[in-house]
Amino acid sequence: MIAVRTKSARRTAVALAAVGALLGLAACSDSGGAQDRDTILIGISLPLTGDFSEPGKGVQNGYEIWRDEINANGGLLGKQVELKILDDQSNADRVVADYEALITQDKVDLIFGPFSSRLVLPSARVAEEYDMLFVEPAGAAQPIFEAGYKNLFYAAPAVADDHYNYLYEHLMSLPEADRPKTAAYASMDDPLAMGAANGLKAKLEAAGVETLVDEIYPPNTTDFSGIAAQLASADADLLVGGTQYQDAVNMILAVRQLGYQPRMAAFTTAPTLAEFVEAIGAENVDGIMAPTGYSPATDYEGNANFVKMVQEKNGREPSEDEANAYTVGQVVKAAVEAVGCAEQGECQQKLVDWLHANEVPTIVGTLGWDEAGRPNGAHFIQQYVDGKPEIVLPVDQATAEFLVTKPAW
Amino acid sequence: MSSALLLQSLILGILLGGLYALLAAGLTLYFGVMRVVMIAHSAFLILAGYLAWFFNVKTGLDPLISLVITVPLFFGIGVAVQRLLMTRLKPATLTMMSVLLTFAIALVIEGMLGFTFTGVQRRIRLDYGASSIQVLGAQVAVVKLVAFGLAALALFALWLVLKKTSFGQALRATIQHKEAAELVGVDTAKVASYGFGLGLATAAVGGTALALDATIYPSLHWHWIGPLFAIIVVGGLGSIPGAAIAAMLLGITQSLLQVPLGTTWAQTVFYIALFVTLIVRPQGFFGGRLAQRF
Numbered sequence: 001m002i003a004v005r006t007k008s009a010r011r012t013a014v015a016l017a018a019v020g021a022l023l024g025l026a027a028c029s030d031s032g033g034a035q036d037r038d039t040i041l042i043g044i045s046l047p048l049t050g051d052f053s054e055p056g057k058g059v060q061n062g063y064e065i066w067r068d069e070i071n072a073n074g075g076l077l078g079k080q081v082e083l084k085i086l087d088d089q090s091n092a093d094r095v096v097a098d099y100e101a102l103i104t105q106d107k108v109d110l111i112f113g114p115f116s117s118r119l120v121l122p123s124a125r126v127a128e129e130y131d132m133l134f135v136e137p138a139g140a141a142q143p144i145f146e147a148g149y150k151n152l153f154y155a156a157p158a159v160a161d162d163h164y165n166y167l168y169e170h171l172m173s174l175p176e177a178d179r180p181k182t183a184a185y186a187s188m189d190d191p192l193a194m195g196a197a198n199g200l201k202a203k204l205e206a207a208g209v210e211t212l213v214d215e216i217y218p219p220n221t222t223d224f225s226g227i228a229a230q231l232a233s234a235d236a237d238l239l240v241g242g243t244q245y246q247d248a249v250n251m252i253l254a255v256r257q258l259g260y261q262p263r264m265a266a267f268t269t270a271p272t273l274a275e276f277v278e279a280i281g282a283e284n285v286d287g288i289m290a291p292t293g294y295s296p297a298t299d300y301e302g303n304a305n306f307v308k309m310v311q312e313k314n315g316r317e318p319s320e321d322e323a324n325a326y327t328v329g330q331v332v333k334a335a336v337e338a339v340g341c342a343e344q345g346e347c348q349q350k351l352v353d354w355l356h357a358n359e360v361p362t363i364v365g366t367l368g369w370d371e372a373g374r375p376n377g378a379h380f381i382q383q384y385v386d387g388k389p390e391i392v393l394p395v396d397q398a399t400a401e402f403l404v405t406k407p408a409w
Numbered sequence: 410m411s412s413a414l415l416l417q418s419l420i421l422g423i424l425l426g427g428l429y430a431l432l433a434a435g436l437t438l439y440f441g442v443m444r445v446v447m448i449a450h451s452a453f454l455i456l457a458g459y460l461a462w463f464f465n466v467k468t469g470l471d472p473l474i475s476l477v478i479t480v481p482l483f484f485g486i487g488v489a490v491q492r493l494l495m496t497r498l499k500p501a502t503l504t505m506m507s508v509l510l511t512f513a514i515a516l517v518i519e520g521m522l523g524f525t526f527t528g529v530q531r532r533i534r535l536d537y538g539a540s541s542i543q544v545l546g547a548q549v550a551v552v553k554l555v556a557f558g559l560a561a562l563a564l565f566a567l568w569l570v571l572k573k574t575s576f577g578q579a580l581r582a583t584i585q586h587k588e589a590a591e592l593v594g595v596d597t598a599k600v601a602s603y604g605f606g607l608g609l610a611t612a613a614v615g616g617t618a619l620a621l622d623a624t625i626y627p628s629l630h631w632h633w634i635g636p637l638f639a640i641i642v643v644g645g646l647g648s649i650p651g652a653a654i655a656a657m658l659l660g661i662t663q664s665l666l667q668v669p670l671g672t673t674w675a676q677t678v679f680y681i682a683l684f685v686t687l688i689v690r691p692q693g694f695f696g697g698r699l700a701q702r703f
Contacts, residue, residue: 049528089528218673222530222624225421226667226675232548233414246530246624253532256539257550258417279534409539 037109039082040075040342042067043102044112045123050090051219052116054245054273055321059115059137060085062318062325065309076333077342084108088119095119099126109343110336112328115321116244117141117160117192118219124149132344133351135331137324141191145372151352153369155327155362156293157377160195163291166393167266167381168203170402178404180204180237180264184213186227186251187242196268196291197242204238212236221247228254235260241267249279252409256284261408266290271389272320272382280409282387287406291379294323294364295391297399301361302330327362334360417547418664424549424557426660428618430653431560432633433640434567435611441584441647442604445495445507450612451630451637452515453483457616458625459522462533472533472617473559479613487609490514491602515630523627530626538622556618563614564653570607571649580604584647639679643686645696654695655682 044063047056067081075081084106088094095114102108103126111127113120113136120139127134128149135153140160144152158165171179185201187194194216205211212234215227224247231239232255239255239262241248248270255262264287270276271290280288296307296317306326310318318326335354341347359368368376381393383403390400432454439447457479464475494514498506540551571577579600582590591597619625636659644655659679666675686693 049523051530053527053529215671217671221672223672225664226672229414229417229421229668233411233417246532249532250624253539257541257552258548259541279532284539 039080040077040110041082041084041106041108042110042112043084043086043099043106043108045086045088045095045098045102045114045119047090047095047115047119048085048087051244051246052090052119054275055138055269055319056090056115058273058319058321059325061310061314062137062322063112063329065306065313065322066326066329069305069309070329070333076336077340079342088114090116090119092119092122095123096126099123103130103132103344107344110332112325112332113137113139113155116190117144117195118190120144121147121191124152127151130344131348133332133335133348133355135328135355137328138192138321141195143191145374149373150371151348152373153331153355154373154375155331155364155367156324156379157364157367157375158293158379159374160192161199163196163268163379164200164203164266164381165378167289167291168200168207170381170393170395171204172207174404180209182210182212182234182236183238183240184231184234184236184262185211185240185242186213186215186217186231188221188244188247189216189218190242190244193242193244193268195242197240200240200266209238217247219244222250224251224254227251228258228260231255232258232260236262238262238264238266241265241270243267243270245270245273245276249276252280256409261406263405264289265406265409271384274316274319277384277387284409285384285387286409287384287403288409289381289383289392290389292320292382292389292391293379294318294320295380295382295397295399297391298363298365298397300363300365303363306363323363327364327367330362331355331360331367334358413547414668415665416545418668419661420544420547420549421553422661422664423657424553425664426657427557427560427564428615429636429640429656429660431563431611431618432615433637433644433652433656434564434649435608435615436637437641437644437647437649437652438604438608438611440641441649442580442608443491443495443507443601444504445605446504446511447608448508448511448634449514449518450511450608451633452518453486453609453612454616454619454633455625455627455630456518456522457483457613458620458623458629459526459531461617461620462531462625463526465533471535472620473555476614476617479617480610483609483613484606487606488602490609491605495601495605496598515634519627519630526627528627530624532624533620535621550622552622556621559614559618563611567607567611567649576600576603580607636676636679639683641693643682643693643695645693648693648696651693651696655693 046060063083067083070076071080086098088098111132113134114123115138117139120136121144124134128151134151135155137155139154142161183204185197187197213230241251248267266289271288272292277285335351336342339350339354359366365377380391382389383392385400392398392400392402436450439445460479461472461475465472537551541548579595582595583597583600587597640656640659641652644651659682662678663675
């Protein structure tokens, strides 16, 4: 009896000691963060797999190109820049966990935003909680700016609702015969995709263009037969897809299978990615429009050099996602260099205040923001002409003429 | 819903049902022959889809040609899995343990696919991917017809094997009553392993057919395993004709519901049918004497 009690008491004591040692070790390893670093560590969570993997990888490339350039030119505030990029698998819960880990465990000096409004929305909350500056490349949807975040800045020309403004104005300026009378909308249940499509829908409906189909489908939908059947049956003049990437490809394939030929077609995101032409076929893309916040042809600050770097690294022109990511880098760099610090704590609030009070010249134009982080510009309208993406609106920045009727796909 | 849309949905439903029939036939075969719940069946479907896509990307040839490699390969894998893994399970808890074992196999397949091909969604790019022909006034995609044709051919081949060959007769005998088959002289161990291989061979064909007109990603198999199990329960576990009839019925219903309810809600038809079957007639509706009695 007594022997058993002693043995179990000893076992308990050993267990407690082990737990205590582990806790001690954990506490020790936690504190070895920011103070010992001689680089500036920037924490980022991106969707490298899942729904958003194509644009997610584009954003990663943009961030990396910005880092390579800045390190080659002496670094930021004299220190080399290091990026720590985690994969959140396009999942909103993971992106929150990732940023929490980056801020509290890795003690990063700065954070850059993730891709897609859907992931920006929850991660902006994390940034706000920890009082971190949050410049993001891809959160353009209305809910983000209505959430009351004070540290958030969107590094692109315009918010989702205003993406299609130039297209709307141009459609209204066309002669009566060329204007679309009916429209069909199919959007992913995603704040950006829906936001852009709904912004256009609201304006067109007010101008008398009849909405024949208005479908919303969950993210990760791959089967579009039901939606395609409705679109084909309605046969609207204008097809507007509130899409990301794979869903746009699948939707276009599905409506082509049913022989639906809209006279005009516009999709968000997908047509701005290089893979789109391969997936749909170069002979089928002409006339497809997309709002884009970036054009390689402009002469905005640093753009010529940026295009050259991407050309050297990847052998092609930059995509919009890469450009947005690079812009985030430009914006943060401007703030850091003006304020003179890059670390957690009071520094972050100084960076936020500086950005609210100043404008930054970037590769997408000079950006300034309101108190909610909305930028004050407008998106270009891109259209495929002869298998190549061209800027068609606004007319004064156009590289090709607007195709009024989309060739058959 | 207009009559044109209705006809369209009906035809699509028949094509879909045919494909489901092939996918479910293999699944019910495992249970019939060995009382094994093969959760990894849909993972093998997706694996076949990936192999077809990879074949198309690397060689530029039509993915259907990959069947020449995948069908014998999957048959061999099926025989190996049965002989090396399934036979190690104790007969008393076979069905329950097979759930765990095949679940693990499914996870391994998903992991390997993700590791090899990453999680990016893939789609086979076919020249005839967007072509369609008129069938009874409805526009039908060529790829869906090809998938249906492939499924019909495979099911016909399966029927020939089961009805016209001595192996098929031995297989049906094993499904019907294992002990009786043994008494009559059937080598049920060998039959079971070949039966398993046959089931996976149908997965090779089914997965390739599926990949012709679908977007594939490593975790897609979870999307399929629910509806497929619902189909074989409604059809009667172990009965291939039962699975085929249930597949056709549920496929047509799903397709008809897709336009008014949307893709997500239309999928619930499988689960509603499953619940109704388990409550009203647990041995399934179309299985006849071959179906497992509960």
